[in-house]
Amino acid sequence: MDVYEAIRTRKSVRAYLDKDVPQEVLLRILEAARLAPSAKNLQEWRFVVVRDPRTREKLARAARNQAFVAQAPVVLACCAETDGHVMTCGQACYPIDVAIAIDHITLCAVAEGLGTCWIGAFFEDQVKEILGIPPHIRVVELLPLGYPQDPSPVPKRRLPLEKIVRWERWE
Template sequence: MEVTEAIQKRRSIRKYQNRKVDNDRLDRVLEAARLAPSAKNLQEWRFVVVRDEGRRKRLAEAAKGQTFVGDAPVVIAACATVTDYVMTCGQLTYPIDLAIAVEHMVLQAAEEGLGTCWIGAFYEEEVKKVLNIPPQVRVVALLPLGYPDESPASRPRKEMDEIVAFESWK
């Protein structure tokens, strides 16, 4: 699959088949995150892979009761270990760097025939308790991963001229 095709086919999946994700596919998804760029090459990430059903169900509860999170055969918690580095532009690096790494996983998952759904609606402290994450580490996203059991239609996108300006804002 070409990158463009993965981008076009990717959907937020909220219904998963009751089917395990094999280690080779999971390894390729995680490798995509490992290869992601980061500011100053900090690679300030750590990914907690959760396959245990009981722990996945507890993560679903921490994700505001979104049961599909626990129904996925794998949930990946994307965490930041360095949270105080600020780029010259004034932005913290960790949310940006983790977003890049998670999106690399999302696109690789599409290549592997797997579905994902980026989860930002969760109670971080509850997730930390479930996964024994230290207080200084930030949980940036949860990523359920599995074989889709649905095929959602694409959502409307703005036209290019609504989101792009050349040379100046206008």
């Protein structure tokens, strides 16, 4: 599958089969994250791979009781080292860098026949406690990962290009 097909067919998956993700598949997906670009090549992303059902259940509760988080056979806690690296414009590097790495994961997951769903609604302090994450690490996203119950593509409702693109200036 080429990257354009992965982009066209990626969808948020909230129902997963009870089927393990092979370790070699998971490693290929994580390798894609490792290869993502980052500001100043800082590579601030860190990932906690969670397979344990009890821990996934706790994460689901910390994610505002989104049960499908526990249903996925793997949950990635997508984190960042936050050593204060700030771009010259004053913005922290890690939110963008981690998002790029996560997007690499989501697209490679599609290519492997897997589904994901970006989870930003969670209580970070609870996730950190559940996973033993130290204070200087930020949890940016939770990412359930597994085989979708319904692998059929969903038509994407997206605005047309002319509604979202301006050429040269806003006017």
